[in-house]
Amino acid sequence: MIPEKKAGSSEYDEKDITTVVADDLEIRGTIKFKTSVMLKGIFEGEIFSEGLLVVGPTAKVTATISTKTLVSHGEISGNVTATDQVTLKNSSLHNGDISTPNIIIENGAVFNGSCSMRPKDAATG
């Protein structure tokens, strides 16, 4: 099950996330998941998700990411395609292109790349 946001905030509770990859773990390769994953360590490769990907503040992710929802507090290098939403929190650093219908970039986040969003009216497809 994809976790719900905490009441009255846009944060997800770490306890609700199915898999939490701790900050001492380094992964190279491809990961696929349907519900939710929080990365806190180093990841290199490809991520295919049908759910929620949370990149923790200590994480360094170099990957091509396709997901439903991405919330980043950490460092991402690579292109992201999200079918629902991308949120770059104020501590995050993103180098790469983003394609999503809905984006939130908090004050303080760093984003270098291009952003493509379908027009709101045509976002039904």
Next chain:
Amino acid sequence: MGNGIPIINEPVEEKIATVIADDLEIKGTIAFKTSVMLKGIFEGEIFSEGLLVVGPTAKVTATISTKTLVSHGEIRGDVIAEKQVVLRGTSTHTGDIKAPYIMIESGAAFNGACIMERGKTTLPVYDATPEDQQPEESSGAPDTLSVDEAEGEEPKPGEFL
């Protein structure tokens, strides 16, 4: 926050120096130092040393250079901001953005590239505007012109002797 992230200080409409109402259409160039709120249609270029607020009814097709941009409306064109760009939830932005700090609210649409450089300092260092100080190297031009014009009608020494 205290870590250099600029606090978004969007003044109420009454505090903005110039408010251009939604029935006004402007084509051309505007330059200002304090604050302007656009609510109508604008096409052209905007040079600002202060705050530009694009209202929710505004349609701006422009190359914008400003210190701070807060958009609630529709912008087409490239933006360079010395300090910060804020795209509010109602805004639509088509074009590239270059600024040290950017905030995009949920609901905003942004299509374009985003370049953020925080090389030197987080606070904008005021450097003299290059437009006023473009040294025009005009010394060479008259010389070549006079040579061309003088050709064939050079006073021959000794003619009047």
